[in-house]
Amino acid sequence: MNKIYFPKWLSTGIVVMLAATACTLPQETLREEATSIRPTIKLAKNPWLSAELNTVVAQLLLEEELGYPVELIAIDDQAQYLALENGDVHASLEVWPLGYVAEIQQYVRDRGTVENGGCLGPIGKIGWYVPTYMLDEHPELATWEGFKDPENVALFRTPESGDKGQFLAGDPSWYQFDADIIRNLGLDLEVVTVGSEEAILAALDAAYSGREPILFYFWTPLAAFAQYELTQVELPEYSDACYANMDSGGIDCDYPTEMTTKLFWSGLGDYAPDAYYFLKSFYYTTEDLITMLALVDIQGKTVEQAARIWIEQNENVWRAWIP
Numbered sequence: 001m002n003k004i005y006f007p008k009w010l011s012t013g014i015v016v017m018l019a020a021t022a023c024t025l026p027q028e029t030l031r032e033e034a035t036s037i038r039p040t041i042k043l044a045k046n047p048w049l050s051a052e053l054n055t056v057v058a059q060l061l062l063e064e065e066l067g068y069p070v071e072l073i074a075i076d077d078q079a080q081y082l083a084l085e086n087g088d089v090h091a092s093l094e095v096w097p098l099g100y101v102a103e104i105q106q107y108v109r110d111r112g113t114v115e116n117g118g119c120l121g122p123i124g125k126i127g128w129y130v131p132t133y134m135l136d137e138h139p140e141l142a143t144w145e146g147f148k149d150p151e152n153v154a155l156f157r158t159p160e161s162g163d164k165g166q167f168l169a170g171d172p173s174w175y176q177f178d179a180d181i182i183r184n185l186g187l188d189l190e191v192v193t194v195g196s197e198e199a200i201l202a203a204l205d206a207a208y209s210g211r212e213p214i215l216f217y218f219w220t221p222l223a224a225f226a227q228y229e230l231t232q233v234e235l236p237e238y239s240d241a242c243y244a245n246m247d248s249g250g251i252d253c254d255y256p257t258e259m260t261t262k263l264f265w266s267g268l269g270d271y272a273p274d275a276y277y278f279l280k281s282f283y284y285t286t287e288d289l290i291t292m293l294a295l296v297d298i299q300g301k302t303v304e305q306a307a308r309i310w311i312e313q314n315e316n317v318w319r320a321w322i323p
Contacts, residue, residue, distance in 0.1 A: 117262030
């Protein structure tokens, strides 16, 4: 076989040309190649807005800062425990522990197949609320004792509550003990359910527009706290002893404060160490989440738009999550 000889200047040129070509690949190609060696991260997409916002913030940063492909798995919060145990879902970023004490005991503490990923940050708190404008003339309504006064109770009468003051609640299936609290504190109030969060918000908006009295079941974080000035009514302080009588209707105190938390598949640390570090570090405030909720519910942004706005405005927060 005859050998083919290239002039020295031509061979040198070919080397330079190839080197230059390799160094000028489109950034999208380089990013795709980097991503291809990263395993896919599967995040639980629970069916409520705050959980979706948390998940999309994590998705965008995992994909665009760390190069991980991310799959969002639409799953109910009840079903996610088995999926986390099996590795079908790698992380759930907004877990409300009080509703799943038995599941957390089973999968996290007993089996060790699901890992506690630490606090998400936002604080969940159910309580009784009134519009703050009501305190201008009736400052005593800031505590439950103000509702012992019949004249104050009369402010909240509606056709649905009859001679009693109305306490507005949502879906009867929610975590709520208001009828027990009212009875045990001896208050002349009647629980009236309207069926949903949207119905409570509609009633609040109508009352707020006319500066009318309203007493209602509510919780944080919600976008409404960026739109309305609300005051939580102070109930007797929560205690474990108070809730020990939960099944017998003996609750006569405030709802507990709940720290939202994260849960991981126990194998995530070995499967994707950088993603694990990122998700362990993933933490922000109640106000951060309320800001994003308001962008969607009040300003009409999409979930992704709201997540990107938060990311753009808070690099000093999330940069510390990047390993």
